[in-house]
Amino acid sequence: MLKVIGDRWRHWVNRRVPRSDHRSFGQRNIFIMPTGAGVVFGFLLLIMLITGINYQNSLIYLLTFLLGAVVVAAMHQTHRNLSGLELTLIQAGEGFAGEVVPFRLRAASPRHDTLALSLACDEVVLHQQHIPSGQQADLNLLVPAYQRGYLQPDRILVETRFPFGLFRAWSWLRPLSAGIVYPGPLAAPEVASTVQDGEEQAKSRSIDGNDHADIRPWREGDMSQRVQWKRYARTGEMVITDWEGEQGSPQWLDYDAFAGVERELRLGYLAHQVLERSRSNSRFGLNLPGQVIEPDTGAGHASRCIKALAVFGLEQPEGGGPLPTGTRAVGGAGHSRHASGEGAL
Structure with missing residues (x-):
């Protein structure tokens, strides 16, 4: 029963407050109720x-009706304080999962303060x-982002309790624009890209794969089989051997390189790699199922790659079908996917 009442209430509110990046508040979409303090104050007036x-006391009558007039004036003033306000979402922010995403709103009050x-x-x-x-x-309203994807808050509450806190007038802004939540970066294990730069470079590589090797310090996530344990026992220095023949093109960050890993973990690994390459200003490309971003450098390229990871396998929310905050597809027939996301795992 309560669920039916709640569903009907939400449907009624959504009809009065449809999705839009701009809202003007007026009699049709402002709601007002007494606060806890207002209920107690009204109860005291009733006792008075x-x-x-x-006791047929004229002074008590006078004080009761005087305070009652204050309550009525406060109710009108609380409603008036929100009436005429115009609120516009001018920028939906971006950020990483587990952090907050700023939504920039512009408020204007043409009639009164x-x-x-x-x-x-x-x-x-706020x-x-x-x-x-x-x-x-x-x-600037900071909206929590729990999972990667499109961030479209179902409702942003707008309220006031001015002047005396006896009444609460409120409404909602239901944004149409969505922010973007990037995958939380995770330290990626050392894997070999499956992407080759081309036939000429492939032929120039060592046939047996063991003619050329790079030695580098151990990083968290590296496989223990690659550690030079003899050198570690001798010098205490933990290093990794990367054989050139085992690797694909070093320019590519490859989704398919993390075989057998769940999709969200893959995207977290790739996000970490994008940030690392961006910090070192290295040239890199991104290979996702159904989508390829060619190798390049610079902040704009890194931003394009990290956004591609954020929305991979998801459909952009529309005005008639909002997604919950930070929604992501996690498999199953009921979740929406791009064609590029099918068969991702």
């Missing part, structure tokens, strides 16, 4: 009224924002 009737405005999303609250009459203010 009963006492005045019982909007005082003590609060914005909230997923227990993150308190006590004041919008002067006829002016605009940019507000």
Whole structure:
């Protein structure tokens, strides 16, 4: 029964507050209820009224009706404080899973001052924002991101309890634009790319794969079979041997190189590799099923690659079908995928 009532309430609210990056608040979409303090204050007024009737005391009557008028004025002022406010999402942010993603909103109050405005999303609250009459203010709301993918908050709460906290007027902004949440970077194990640069470079490699080797320090995630244990026992220095013949093209970050690994782990490994290559300004390309980003360098190239990892296998949310915050496809017929994401594992 409660679930049916909740579903009907959400459906009714969604019809009054459809998805949009801009919202003007007025009588149709502002809700108002007394707060806990307002309920207690009203109960005290009722006791005062009963006492005045019982004792026929004019001073109690006067004080009761005077305070009642204050309550009515406070109710109108609380509703008026939110009425006429215009809120626009001007930039949906980007960030990594497990962090917060900034959503930049612009608030304007053309009619009157909007005082003590609060914005909230997923227990993150932006308190006590004041919008002067006829002016605009940019507000940054930090939205938690738990999983990689598109970040489209179902609702951003907009509320005020000004002037006395006896009433709470509220509404919602339901953004149409979505932010992007990158996969959380994970230290990648040493694997060989399956991508070759071309026939000429492939022929130039050693046939037996053991003519050329690189020695480098051990990194977390390297396989123990590659450690030179004899050298470690002799010098205490833990190093890894990379045979050239075992590797594909060093320019490519390859999804298929992590055979047998779950998709989200692969994307985390690739995100870590993208960040490492970007920091060293190395040339690299990204090979995903159904999508190839050619080798390049620079911040723009790294941004393109990390965004491709963020949305891999997902469909962009639409106005009529929102995804939960940080939604990702994890397999099964009910989850949406791009054609490029099919058969990813």
